[in-house]
Amino acid sequence: MAFRAFFSALGINAPEADTVPARTDVHPGEELPLRVAVRGGGADVQVDRLTVELVIRVEECEPAETGWAAPQVLASVELGSFTLAAKEERTFEGSVAIPWEMPLTHALGRGLKGARCALRTTMAIDNAVDPGDFDEIAVHARPVQDAMFQAFADLGFRFAEAEVKKHYRNHQRTQKLAYCQELEFGFPSSYNRQSQLEMTVITARPDSVEVIPGSIGSFLFTADELDVAAWTSWLDDFCRSHWSA
Template sequence: MAFRTFLKSLGANAPSVETVIANRAVRPGDRLQTHVTVKGGGADVRIDRLVLELVTRAEDREGDETGWNRPVAFAERHFGPFELRAGETLAHGVDFDVPWETPLTYVLGRPLRGGRVAVRTTLEIDNAVDRGDFDEIAVHALPAQDMFVEAYQRLGFRLDEAEVKMGIAQGGDNQTMPFWQELEFYFPDYYRRPQGDQLETGFYARADSLDVFLGPTGAYPFEYAGLTVEACEKWLDAYCRKHWQM
């Protein structure tokens, strides 16, 4: 039975759930704080599960540019089963540790085209499921990630968009998620451009360091301590000169 039909059978005063996100702007490794309120309707019901998930859009799973048709869940908190009496209100504070490899939606303080992450609330009653609403959040780049993006810009690269792809990326030995995020940069004119004109870049972030992988050449580790934009720019320029001589 469809969930909406099930709720309709309970009458106008059906159960409801609301998720309020306390801090919509986070970075990988932060703590996301939410507050969930479940209100009972006109009859007692048994809630099988209340689930909160962090989800992202993977381009090879979605049929359009904007919808949340088949989102990929990568962190979860769940409650239940429990009884919800008529008119009763139950509230839960639910916190998430934002995984280090969470896709970015902002870099250098600006929205990143193609990057989307949300909190999805799911309510399950009598084997019927309501996927609820998608509350989007802003995932800002770590300082080291912003340094590399700024280094690209200093060298004349232009950021196009980001894509989340399913599977394990080449060189992704430290990858822990079933997907990776790829940032696509257009080459400046003074490099000999490879086929496709874009340098695809990914970050595998950890608490103290990250791996940068560029195109098909594997991953390169960088520790956060002592990292500067100038060091990122110097390394990136040397890398591009080696692979795409000017």
Template sequence: MAFRKFLSALGVNAPEVETVLDGMSARPGDRVVARTTLRGGGADVEITHLKLDVVSRFEDREPTSGWTRPGVVAAGHPVGPFTLRAGETRLFETDLHLPWETPLTHAFGMPVNGGRVAVRTELAVDNAVDRGDFDEFRVHALPAQETLLRILRDLGFRYDEAEVKRGVAQGGNQAVDFWQEFEFSWPAAYERPGQLEVQFVAREHDLDLHLGTSGRLTFSYAGMDAESWRTTVKDHVHASF
């Protein structure tokens, strides 16, 4: 992201900010390192805080394709207050730890329709807050998530889109206050209208797979066996629906 002037109402005195991510790809549970350069404008200004957060587009908050009211996925620690002198340059490094339930933006190396995640740079000068700088990056599915998504596809389910929602899903067993819902169209053999809503609740060593309201299946990453997982999912779908 090129240098961007914040708080244009300050005119020539406005500071400029550039945030650069160490990498543009990550997985849930990873650490994202962001380096921020803050450059002073034409006069000294009082910085109330500089803060970086990982945000996502939440279904009930974003009426457009932009970033107007994103939801926070991982909150960074604010820096400040301090005085930024005219023409002064300051460098900051921020570690942002992605929760295991971070929304996915990519699976099988392809974009997930409806999944967007970014680092938001927030600068407050004299308590006036500018939240206008967003650096998007890719969040790839964990190997276990990709395996289960492939199993659903092989069973004839067609992926439609994903949405990130606030709150706790029914029976979600979540560690965060949001969840990502994947919507699949039913195979013709089931003769069912509507969609199957799928949710992952990932953790360090295992994850839960929720298929609609039929309860959850838990899969351990250790000794992952795609064939046995396929049998488990297939049997569960047949028994529940």
């Protein structure tokens, strides 16, 4: 899986950058190695900056409901500046850290509607920055997050959509990113509720999970205590304490 960024402003013989990640399936908290192959065009150029960015889809930044036109940067690796001779070939090695509270694109092995993530390479030459091209990658849930999705499913909830919002929901002071992911689930009939439950789960550290159900408080757990049974029991008790069955 590779993608290529071309500089049309420099003509058909423009330099090109080809980025290949070590894998396209990742989990929060991992390091993603990558290799960028750069090839010179028809003339020597000064590359001011070569950057690989980890970008996500953020709901309020997109002009269309399913848009993917204004990705937001979560992490990046700078690969330096250099002179690139005509037809010269260079290879750069680097890695991008996947944040612990990285928004998910997949849970229980399935894609989540509304969630997108990609690597984007940009190369700046003579103050002109190529906007880059994407290769999407899949961010899979950690076991504690998969356990939550399984609990929702076992209780009869229907997953609707995952939306990344650009705001803080830092009740327990665990959030580190300026973005958080809201997971929307449709209630089963047993809870006598017609609307959806919006669940925000912040996992900024490997050992803790902050759960924010809608606008009703915030709950902090250790990751080790939340298996499927614990998630199911807590979620069922929470819903029944707030909505009549």
